[in-house]
Amino acid sequence: xxxxxxxxxxxxxxxxxxxxxxxxxxxxxxxxxxxxxxxxxxxxxxxxxxxxxxxxxxxxxxxxxxxxxxxxxxxxxxxxxxxxxxxxxxxxxxxxxxxxxxxxxxxxxxxxxxxxxxxxxxxxxxxxxxxxxxxxxxxxxxxxxxxxxxxxxxxxxxxxxxxxxxxxxxxxxxxxxxxxxxxxxxxxxxxxxxxxxxxxxx
Amino acid sequence: xxxxxxxxxxxxxxxxxxxxxxxxxxxxxxxxxxxxxxxxxxxxxxxxxxxxxxxxxxxxxxxxxxxxxxxxxxxxxxxxxxxxxxxxxxxxxxxxxxxxxxxxxxxxxxxxxxxxxxxxxxxxxxxxxxxxxxxxxxxxxxxxxxxxxxxxxxxxxxxxxxxxxxxxxxxxxxxxxxxxxxxxxxxxxxxxxxxxxxxxxxxxxxxxxxxxxxxx
Numbered sequence: 001x002x003x004x005x006x007x008x009x010x011x012x013x014x015x016x017x018x019x020x021x022x023x024x025x026x027x028x029x030x031x032x033x034x035x036x037x038x039x040x041x042x043x044x045x046x047x048x049x050x051x052x053x054x055x056x057x058x059x060x061x062x063x064x065x066x067x068x069x070x071x072x073x074x075x076x077x078x079x080x081x082x083x084x085x086x087x088x089x090x091x092x093x094x095x096x097x098x099x100x101x102x103x104x105x106x107x108x109x110x111x112x113x114x115x116x117x118x119x120x121x122x123x124x125x126x127x128x129x130x131x132x133x134x135x136x137x138x139x140x141x142x143x144x145x146x147x148x149x150x151x152x153x154x155x156x157x158x159x160x161x162x163x164x165x166x167x168x169x170x171x172x173x174x175x176x177x178x179x180x181x182x183x184x185x186x187x188x189x190x191x192x193x194x195x196x197x198x199x200x201x202x
Numbered sequence: 203x204x205x206x207x208x209x210x211x212x213x214x215x216x217x218x219x220x221x222x223x224x225x226x227x228x229x230x231x232x233x234x235x236x237x238x239x240x241x242x243x244x245x246x247x248x249x250x251x252x253x254x255x256x257x258x259x260x261x262x263x264x265x266x267x268x269x270x271x272x273x274x275x276x277x278x279x280x281x282x283x284x285x286x287x288x289x290x291x292x293x294x295x296x297x298x299x300x301x302x303x304x305x306x307x308x309x310x311x312x313x314x315x316x317x318x319x320x321x322x323x324x325x326x327x328x329x330x331x332x333x334x335x336x337x338x339x340x341x342x343x344x345x346x347x348x349x350x351x352x353x354x355x356x357x358x359x360x361x362x363x364x365x366x367x368x369x370x371x372x373x374x375x376x377x378x379x380x381x382x383x384x385x386x387x388x389x390x391x392x393x394x395x396x397x398x399x400x401x402x403x404x405x406x407x408x409x410x411x412x413x414x415x416x417x418x
Binding site for chain 1: 292
């Protein structure tokens with residue numbers, strides 16, 4: 001035993017010293033990292049809902065399969081007079097390469113989508129990556145929140161049906177993933193109904 | 203009589219071209235291929251690697267007389283892992299978008315052969331001045347290599363430069379006209395391999411031309 005310590009003392013000492021140093025670095029940087037994530041979501045919420053001035057965070061519990069639930073933070077978006085102008089909520093799901101994380105904005109009665117923004121993706125650069133561009137995001141505004149959105153190929157924006165958005169050429173899976181992620185939150189997890197109920201109470 | 207090890211100035215100069223980590227030692231291939239589709243990504247990776255390499259080399263040099271031969275790799279790894287974690291968390295705190303773009307490749311600096319190689323070859327054998335100079339030279343060489351590949355890949359693949367650079371608007375400065383078709387392959391892994399392969403061939407050709415000239 002003594003022999004092992006005689007040989008390994010440096011490794012053990014370094015592990016201890018560096019471990020403490022890293023704990024210190026983490027303690028200092030973790031608040032900044034979490035603040036960055038929160039700010040990105042808040043900025044997205046303010047951008048997506050017209051007339052937005054401030055956001056308040058509301059915790060909500062949504063059902064997932066097998067009687068389990070998940071807790072998410074929904075943004076209650078208000079204007080300068082503290083009147084409710086809309087809601088913004090996070091949604092995520094599997095894309096082509098990795099998870100896709102979105103923030104989606106809806107009107108105060110939660111009946112219409114006001115916009116969506118991709119805040120995290122690892123989709124193929126130049127292809128699936130285009131879901132972050134304004135040209136892909138634009139058709140989402142004005143769609144009904146309970147609509148089953150489908151990506152339409154080779155259609156001009158003016159020709160899109162009420163349930164259609166423009167698919168990214170060569171990235172059907174990424175385009176469809178975004179639609180599915182939104183549908184899951186608003187329809188299958190009943191978020192649209194819940195938000196409508198909450199705005200009725202105001 | 204053991205061979206004389208290069209002095210700090212020689213170490214520095216060697217690292218830039220003659221012993222370039224990518225084009226001559228063929229190390230650090232993974233980040234070279236992965237993050238060079240934009241210039242901003244390449245520069246961030248080079249900066250993070252430089253930070254880790256310089257710090258790790260200096261610490262290894264300070265500890266060189268305490269290293270046990272059969273445990274030295276373990277010690278290097280502990281040192282490198284610590285600095286990589288600091289670099290990774292700092293990036294997530296101060297440059298969140300870049301951190302997200304580089305994804306898993308920053309933590310992967312821990313297994314970047316270039317760093318452990320320099321610790322082994324120079325850091326554990328020479329004084330702090332030589333170790334620091336060696337790390338600086340190798341880092342510059344790495345930066346040069348990454349820039350050479352990323353300039354080609356970004357201009358051909360996206361038509362822009364400095365896309366994603368914090369400060370300049372995210373889309374970068376357009377260099378090729380919009381009408382010019384984007385060579386999409388350049389933004390993807392195959393483009394990385396092609397570009398690296400061709401540039402490696404060019405580097406080898408330059409080297410052999412110089413050798414012939416010296417021999418003549």
